[in-house]
Amino acid sequence: MINSSLQYPIFGPEIQCPHCRQTVPALTLTDTYxxxxxxxxxxxxxxxxxxxxxxxxxxxxxxxxxxxQHTHADGIRFEIHEALDRLYTQGFRATRVIIAERYQELISGYLERSTPWRGQSESPKLYGLPVDFSPNSQEDSRWEVINFDLEKEPGVPVRYPYFRLFE
Structure with a gap:
């Protein structure tokens, strides 16, 4: 008798599609979903x-x-931008971006840098937010897989100045 787990790819009989999150079946006796x-x-x-x-x-x-798992800086930058948009629509604002160390060389050319004055060192920025890189993946294994994390704080709802005219 054949072990039923050997009939499916390594992630089991079904997964969530990485794009649309719908349940996706495995094709038996293959490594394909x-x-x-x-x-x-x-x-x-x-x-x-x-x-x-x-x-x-x-x-x-x-x-x-x-x-x-990104191979080009535009992919990770776009993903961070989308996450910032989602965070904003949930009423939060990001205060810092932590990017996986494995992307440091890939994305470093796209970071905003300002010339420090008065001896202050300023961290590089992306979309106006300070950027740090994760500890290496030996210290925290999640950084082998995840791409970035956003530090956040509760935001203040955006109010445009012209609304004050009617209050």
């Missing part, structure tokens, strides 16, 4: 990655979430 909207994803048992066959994008899982 098939999303009706986004096509085939192949599970690589050696790297633990999920590869979207059409685009070549790589994903890793941490907890129940899929994290795209």
């Amino acid at each position: 098939l999303c009706t909207r986004h096509g085939a994803f192949e599970a690589d048992p050696k790297t633990g990655e999920l590869v979207h066959l059409q685009s070549g994008r790589h994903w890793k899982q941490w907890g129940d979430e899929w994290y795209r």
